[in-house]
Amino acid sequence: xDTDLRKPMEELSxxxxxxxxxxxxxxxxxxxxxxxxFGLQNSRRIEGEVKLGKLEDDYYESTGVSAKTSIPF
Numbered sequence: 001x002d003t004d005l006r007k008p009m010e011e012l013s014x015x016x017x018x019x020x021x022x023x024x025x026x027x028x029x030x031x032x033x034x035x036x037x038f039g040l041q042n043s044r045r046i047e048g049e050v051k052l053g054k055l056e057d058d059y060y061e062s063t064g065v066s067a068k069t070s071i072p073f
Contacts, residue, residue: 011043012036 006014019032028036046055056067 005042005044007049008040008043008046009049011039015039 015036019028019035023032052069056069059065059067
């Protein structure tokens with residue numbers, strides 16, 4: 001396991017603190033969005049914190065699109 005990496009929620013909190021908690025998503029600059037994506041991609045895998053089935057269900061509920069993590073049969 002990547003024990004030297006931050007947990008995903010810790011990484012998100014750190015980045016949002018730096019960007020500013022009051023900034024809305026629609027107001028993020030390209031730099032802000034890239035920093036957020038990079039930071040989350042380089043944190044621990046969220047599956048280590050939350051069950052994959054719940055993540056898939058939440059993703060579908062939020063986006064209306066099935067996650068590409070499941071075996072398609």
